[in-house]
Amino acid sequence: MSTPPQHSHTHAPVFNFELLHSIVLSFADRLFEESNKIPVFKYIVQYIRKSHQDDPYRTMIELCLIIYGIIYFLAKPKKTRAHNANNLYLSNKETNLLIEEWEPEPLAVPISEDVDKSGxxxxxxxxxxxxxxxxxxxxxxxxxxxxxxxxxxxxxxMSSFNFLQLNTHPEVMDAITETIKNYGVGSCGPAGFYGNEDVHYNLEYDLAKFFGTENAVLYGQDFCVAPSVLSTFAKRGDFIVADNQVSVSIQNALSLSRSTVYYYQHNDMDSLESLLIKINEDEKHEPIIHRKFIVTEAVFHNSGDLCPLDKIAELKEKYKFRLFLDETLSLGVLGAHGKGITEHFGFEKTGSVVDIVVGSMANVFGLSGGFVLGDDVMSYFQRIGSNAYCFSASLPPYGAKGCSAILDVLKRDNxxxxxxxxxxxxxxxxxxxxxxxxxxxxxxxxxxxxxxxxxxxxxxxxxxxxxxxxxxxxxxxxxxxxxxxxxxxxxxxxxxxxxxxxxxxxxxxxxxxxxxxxxxxxxxxxxxxxxxxxxxxxxxxxxxxxxxxxxxxxxxxxxx
The missing domain is CATH 3.90.1150.10 (Aspartate Aminotransferase, domain 1)
Structure with a gap:
């Protein structure tokens, strides 16, 4: 009887992890013995030994990563043929020829005398x-x-915005002259570093007290106040409802804020209210609560009319919005004492109805710079988060002192x-x-x-x-x-x-x-x-x- 053929079974090689582990341990022990001779490595070795006892597999992974990192950084990248083909080597003659043929673009566009084509x-x-x-x-x-x-x-x-002309008042001129003698003509730094002097903080106190707010913040340039402040408090995802005739400074502010911006018809309260209702309805379906602002001007730069602050204040409270108001052309102009549109409409204090007020000292005060009026929390956050405050030079000291002197004159005589x-x-x-x-x-x-x-x-x-x-x-x-x-x-x-x-x-x-x-x-x-x-x-x-x-x-x- 013949026996059935025996089939040979070929077994796949089995990876012996224990053998690799023992080899690595023996290598590590030898490495540790040699490293103990170096004082600094002694403590490193102790840490590695303790870590290995707690989790030996983690040590293996870390060792592999270290070896891979060494190989990666020591390896030189190979230059491909395509890379070499892109490196063009020009002779001096070819280089000079290209330079002679090159015609740079003008720094400014040439001016045309044709009135229809260019102004x-x-x-x-x-x-x-x-x-x-x-x-x-x-x-x-x-x-x-x-x-x-x-x-x-x-x-x-009849083209000057220096309406009160108090910058030529004898008291103001004396204060400016004395400040220049004591402080010089420039602040030479941002307000948050070494740009602010005592006269700056005194003016902030004077502004807040005069206009009826908790605090005030000074800026060196008035045009950058609105863009810097609004973008500090309104971010992507927030909502802004603005008048469709605001100045270019506020237009820049709306753009920099990256918020969702809605425009209502100029001074049309029905248009404004419909947008406030729509935003509040849409927000009910949102998982988070957004910041919401109404943005307008007291005296509009492009048309010269006034915003109906009394009606805007009612809508602001009714629909829980904050009010951002540009009083660049109204402070010192409106109200019996020049305290702006809030006084004009009979409100006792600016801070009682408006959350953020921006103003300028370059118009009615005849000086330079701008300021922001608001509460203490808003002012504190602004000093650490507003770009123009943190990175721009502060107001010249004589300008700050001159504005304080003008406010003193207005307090005594309106x-x-x-x-x-x-x-x-x-x-x-x-x-x-x-x-x-x-x-x-x-x-x-x-x-x-x-x-x-x-x-x-x-x-x-x-x-x-x-x-x-x-x-x-x-x-x-x-x-x-x-x-x-x-x-x-x-x-x-x-x-x-x-x-x-x-x-x-x-x-x-x-x-x-x-x-x-x-x-x-x-x-x-x-x-x-x-x-x-x-x-x-x-x-x-x-x-x-x-x-x-x-x-x-x-x-x-x-x-x-």
């Missing part, structure tokens, strides 16, 4: 250069336009504020009562504002230039999408050139300086309207105001 040339030529101030006559200046050949003397300045308000109403009444002007120009500013805003009526704009504000805004957005360095809109340029021609004739005929409302089209993100600005101050007489109005009226009726 840069005539805008630069129309900028007045003040060459002399008169301390005895603060409303008058000597200036040059487009070079020394066009010099005007004793010009009535006659300059009352005179300014009287002149503002006088100037507006003259324009509002002249039908011949209102046929072509509309006055958008409030009688409480010291700035009269004159812009073309829609009918006159269309008949003269064939355009509407909607057309201008549509072209603005279209050019911004292309990321052009300089934005030029033909209809906008023609209208501004027309307004500038009025300002030029007023200067030539009456020795009176008025101005256009400046716009930076590259940074504007909301609808804009070209306009003329006619400003008054507290020290202007009725005769000066009437004379100026008559000259402006005469020129307007000639050019329309």
């Amino acid at each position: 840069a040339a005539w805008r630069l030529k129309s900028i007045p250069k003040i060459v002399k101030y008169y301390n005895s006559k603060p409303n008058y200046v000597d200036l040059q336009v487009n070079g020394a050949e066009n010099t005007y003397t004793n010009v009535l300045n 006659s300059t504020v009352l005179n300014l308000q009287k002149n503002s109403r006088k100037l507006h009444d003259l324009f509002f009562s002249t039908t011949s002007i209102l046929n072509y120009f509309q006055i958008t500013s409030s009688e409480y504002s010291p700035i009269v805003h004159l812009s073309l009526t829609p009918d006159f704009r269309y008949s003269k230039f064939g355009s509407t504000l909607e057309d201008i805004y549509a072209k603005l957005l279209k050019q911004q999408e292309t990321c052009k360095q300089d934005i030029e809109i033909e209809e906008f340029n023609k209208e501004e050139f027309f307004l500038q021609s009025i300002a030029n004739k007023v200067l030539e005929r009456g020795n009176i300086l008025i101005a256009r409302n400046p716009h930076a089209l590259k940074h504007e993100s909301l609808p804009i309207s070209p306009s003329l600005l006619v400003c008054c101050s507290s020290s202007m007489s009725d005769e000066e105001i009437v004379k100026s109005f008559n000259v402006i009226k005469e020129v307007i009726m000639e050019v329309v």
Whole structure:
């Protein structure tokens, strides 16, 4: 009987982990014995031994990682053929030839003299250069336009935002002079490091006490206050409801905050309330609670009218929003004592209705810098989180001391504020009562504002230039999408050139300086309207105001 064939079974080699473990241990023991001769490694070895006793597998993994790391860092990368092909070696002759052929782009776009295509040339030529101030006559200046050949003397300045002119008050001048002697002319550093002196902290206290808030924070530049502050407290995911005619400074602030921004129709409380209701309804479905702000201006930079603060305050409380208010053109102007729009509407203190107030010392105070008013918590967080406060040079000490001196004058005597308000109403009444002007120009500013805003009526704009504000805004957005360095809109340029021609004739005929409302089209993100600005101050007489109005009226009726 034959036996069945025997089948041989081939066994796969089995990895002997115990053998590897013993080899590693013997190697480690030898390594440890040698390392014990070095004092520093003695403690390292003790730590490794103890760790190995607790978890030997962890030691194996760590050892493999160390070996891999050594091999990785010591290995040299191999240069591929493609890498070598990309390295072009040029001779000196080829290099010089390329350099000679290279034509750099101009640092600035060449200026075109064509008014329709570009407004840069005539805008630069129309900028007045003040060459002399008169301390005895603060409303008058000597200036040059487009070079020394066009010099005007004793010009009535109706384009200045220095409405109260208290920076020339003897007490203020003495305080500034004494501060310059003691502190110099610059702070030479950010506020949080070594830029702030005692005069800065004194001014913060004076501002908070005068305007009725818990605290105040100073900034070296007024234009950067709103962008820096709003982006400190509003972040991605938060909600902001803003007026659709806010200034370019607040537009930058809204962009930098990265929040979800909604715009309501200008001073339309029904539009505002509908957005507040929508946001609160949508928030009910959100897993977290967002910060919510209403953002507006007290006196609007682009139109000159006032926001209805009393109604906004009611909606703010009703729908649980915080209120961010720009009082750049209202502090020192509105209210019996110049405390701003809160005093104008009868609120006892600014902090009782507004959460964050931003203001400027470059307008009504005639100095420089800006400030923020609010409660202690907001101010403390701002000092450690606001970019402009942490990284920008602080206000010059003499500016801080000068502003404190101006506040002292306003506390004792509010006659300059009352005179300014009287002149503002006088100037507006003259324009509002002249039908011949209102046929072509509309006055958008409030009688409480010291700035009269004159812009073309829609009918006159269309008949003269064939355009509407909607057309201008549509072209603005279209050019911004292309990321052009300089934005030029033909209809906008023609209208501004027309307004500038009025300002030029007023200067030539009456020795009176008025101005256009400046716009930076590259940074504007909301609808804009070209306009003329006619400003008054507290020290202007009725005769000066009437004379100026008559000259402006005469020129307007000639050019329309």
